[in-house]
Amino acid sequence: MLDIVNDILWGKVLIALLVAVGIGFTLFSRFVQFRYFGRMFRILSASQAFKRDKHGHLSSFQALVLSVAGRVGGGNIAGVAVAITLGGPGAIFWMWVIGLMGMATSYLECTLAQAYKTAEPDGTYRGGPAYYISKGLGSQWKWLASLYSVLLLITFGFGFTALQSYAVATSFGDAFGVPVFYTGIGLALVVGLIIFGGVKRIARVAEVLVPVMAGGYLLIAIVVLALNLPRIPDAILLIVNSAFGLEPAIGGGIGAAILMGVKRGLFSNEAGLGSAPNVAAVAYVPHPANQGIVQAFSVFIDTMIICSATAFIILLSGVYDPAAGAEVNGVALTQASLADHVGEWGRSFVSIALLLFGFSTILYNYYLGENSLNFFSNQNQLLFNIFRVAVIGLCTWGAITDLGTVFAFADVTMGFLALANLVALIMLIKPGLRFMRDFDDQIKAGIEQPIFDASKFTDLDIDPAAWDIEPEDLQRVQRTQAASPPSN
Template identity: 85%
Template sequence: MLDLINDLLWGKVLITLLLAVGIGFTLASRFVQFRHFGRMFRILGAGHAFKRDKHGHLSSFQALLLSVAGRVGGGNIAGVAVAITLGGPGAIFWMWVVGLMGMATSYLECTLAQAYKTAQPDGTYRGGPAYYIVHGLGQRWHWLAALYSVLLLVTFGFGFTALQSYAVATSFNDAFGVPVVYSGIGMALVVGLIVFGGIKRIARVTEVLVPVMALGYILIALVVLGLNFARIPEAILLIVNSAFGLEQAVGGGIGAAIMMGVKRGLFSNEAGLGSAPNVAAVAYVPHPANQGIVQAFSVFIDTLIICSATALIILLSGAYDPAAGVDIGGVALTQTALADHVGEWGRSFVSVALLLFGFSTILYNYYLGENSLNFFSEGNVTLFNAFRVAIIGLCTWGALTDLGTVFAFADVTMGLLAVANLVGLIMLFKPGLRIMRDYDEQLRAGIPHPVFDAARFSDLNIDPAAWDIEPEDRQRLEQERAASLATN
């Protein structure tokens, strides 16, 4: 039954909705993910000015790293290998296409999450799909927001936390012989120390962990590319030709390539699932579109950079024969491919990378669960502490348990989660475009860092307290605006 529901959700309903939103908003926004690609880097530079400020806000850069911690995970290592095994090299091309369209979806959902965020007494913010559904669509849609929050808690807060613990513990056991019980207990202790510190401590940990794990994985990929520099054009040509049936695509031809590329791309970058907006909403930025642009870059990092790195490691190795296919899949294929390039230590490297990716994802999953609880009982410390204890228990239990049924159930709840979010996004297309145009108009007027005036959007039911920019930051932004206008 779970398999049938998954096939319906992921094979038909979700692919149609996700592509419709991604392509639809790409066209309606005049390709916003490409128009503002250069601004992604300028915004991150400006975000550093707010980093760990005295008011306790999280910067745009910290929120980016927290979302990357969730997006970048097993899908980047094992998922890419599965796509190539079942869909052939052409699946990677369609994964790229989905990633580029998903950047627009992520822009929309994260801009809305910022616009509809609510201010908290401790100086942080809360937001996400549940918040933009109930505030953007009105109380009559409260049931959809509540349903989304329950699904978020069950899927990420509970299900995927246990699954990540299982993946990390078993991978470490395979690579180094560490008993899963020790890995589970060790992970539970470390996670407990972090999550009891709240979102600010999680952000500080991911600020260190995510660059180390992502840059380390990209670095080893660059080493592989350097060792096989002359064959890179051949690998890219194989990907493109296979995508259009010009080469044999192992696993069922062009249809399989498209299906696996779309499914693995969507699963990896999470654009449209509504998970990243929960994190995007916590950032302190002058305009909602800032975080929309930055989170679009998060999808680019996940799919266009890290997934591509895994694909090239596999396709340039002796472990993959495009004519015969492969007898192994998942993380084992990635491990075998890297070992073929750099020696047996490559297997251990993949296991360590999976450990870091999985650990950071557990922290991310915890925050998503906490945010869903906050929607029902705002600021309830007792409830949060009970959830933190549950997360610690799940880390240990997940490492010791066969989670096949849990995984299938979580796939169903994640599919329903995405449907709830995508319905909300479709109905909030107009507010999303309106906020984007406000940002674009200020840029055209010569304002280097547009500022969001909540009073101009009072009809959207936005919390004005969440847009009360600190006096020193407002003064600095106004000085930059005056200087730019004078120059122009």
């Protein structure tokens, strides 16, 4: 029954909706993800004026690395290998396409999350789909916001936390012979030390961990590319030709290439699922579009950079034959491919990368679960602590349990989670475009760093307290703007 529901949700309904929203908002926004691609880097640089400070705010960069911690996971290592095995090399091309369109979807949902966020007494913010559904669509849609929060808690807070623990423990056991129980215990202890510090401690850990883990994985990918420099054009040609059925490759032809590329791309970058907006809302930024632009960049990092790194590691190896496939699948294919390039230590490197990716995703999943609980019971520390203990227990239980049924169930709840979010995004495209145009108009007027004035949106349920910019930060922005020439 779970398989049937999964096939309907992911094989038909969600793929159509996710692609439609991605392409639709790309057109409505005049290709916002490309128009402001260069600005992504300027925003991150300028966010030093809005860094974590004495007021307890979290910076735009910290929110970015938190979302990258969640987006970058097993799907970037094992998921890409599955896509190539079942859909052929052409699946990577369609993964790229869906990633570029998903950047627009991520921009929309994360801009909305910022605009409708609420201020907390401790200097942080809360927001996400549950908040922009209830505040943006009105009280008559509160039921949808509540349903979304329940699904978020079940899917990410519980289901995917156990699944990540299982993936980390089994991979580590295969590579180093460590019993899964001990890995689960170790993981539970470290996770517990971090999550009891709340979102600020999670952000500080992610700020260090994510650049190290992503940078290390990219570094080994660059080494592989350097070792195979003359063969890179052939690999790119293979990907493009296979995407359009012009290359005899195993995997079911062009239809399978499109299906697997779209599915794996969406599963990996999470654009449209509504998970990343929960994290995007915590950033202290001068305008909602700032974080929308930055979060679009996180989709680019996940799909266009990390997933592509895995794809080239596999396609440039002697393990995968486009005409015959490979004898191994999933993470084993990635491990065998890297070992073919750099020696047997490559297998251990992939296991360590998977450990770091899985660990960071568990922290991200915890925060999503906490945010869903906060929607029902604002800042209830007792409830948070009970959930933290449950997450610690799941880290141990997940490591030693066969989670086939849990995985199928989490897939179904994630499907309904995405469905609820996509319905809301379609209904909130109009205010999303309003926020974007406010940003665009200020840029056209020569304002280097647009400032969000909540008083201009009194017809919307915006929390003015969430848009109070600290005086010293406002002065820094104004001095920067006075010293900088207008730019587009």
